[in-house]
Amino acid sequence: MFMIHAHVTSWFLALILFFVTYMLYKKNAGKKSKIFHMILRVLYLAILATGGHMLAGYLTDPGIVNNGPIIIKGVLGLVMIGLMEIILVQRKRGEGRLMNWVFFWVSLVLVLFYGYIVLG
Ligand code: HEM
Numbered sequence: 001m002f003m004i005h006a007h008v009t010s011w012f013l014a015l016i017l018f019f020v021t022y023m024l025y026k027k028n029a030g031k032k033s034k035i036f037h038m039i040l041r042v043l044y045l046a047i048l049a050t051g052g053h054m055l056a057g058y059l060t061d062p063g064i065v066n067n068g069p070i071i072i073k074g075v076l077g078l079v080m081i082g083l084m085e086i087i088l089v090q091r092k093r094g095e096g097r098l099m100n101w102v103f104f105w106v107s108l109v110l111v112l113f114y115g116y117i118v119l120g
Contacts, residue, residue, distance in 0.1 A: 007050035011077075014043040018084045025091040037088060044081050051077050073114040079107050 017040040024033035051074060058070045083104045090097060 003050050003054050007047065007054065010043050010046035010050060014040060014047060017043060018088070021088055022091055025088060047077065047081065069114060069118045073111065073119060076107055076111040076114060080111055083107060
């Protein structure tokens with residue numbers, strides 16, 4: 001129970017920080033954006049630690065026959081972290097790629113769908 005709350009809190013905060021950092025890079029707020037980006041990276045670790053811990057628990061539980069959905073959920077979570085990082089680094093360099101945002105929103109919808117509806 002603690003892990004799931006820590007997990008949801010960390011990805012929720014990460015999403016907010018992601019958008020704030022994105023805006024800061026867009027405004028060329030040099031040092032400020034760097035600090036927010038660093039806090040966001042710490043949150044990635046919190047997401048990975050809590051998600052990874054729960055995932056390990058599920059994978060070693062002999063009572064769970066079908067591990068597919070939880071593995072897909074984990075992979076989608078990894079993809080989300082990767083996309084947030086790619087989008088920010090590209091924004092920092094002054095590049096912007098529409099496709100990354102398409103992937104970002106599709107992955108977000110899918111990860112929420114898997115987290116809340118498939119896994120319940
Ligand atoms: C930004 C990235 C992520 C988002 C938005 C996200 C979202 C979610 C959501 C919505 C849930 C369901 C919460 C609930 O039932 O109250 C969840 C649970 C879970 N997530 Fe993530 N997650 C992310 C990253 C990850 C990563 C990287 C992993 C694995 C390495 C992971 C593994 C898990 C596991 C194992 C559960 C438990 C499912 C259950 O008990 O029903 N997540 N996540």
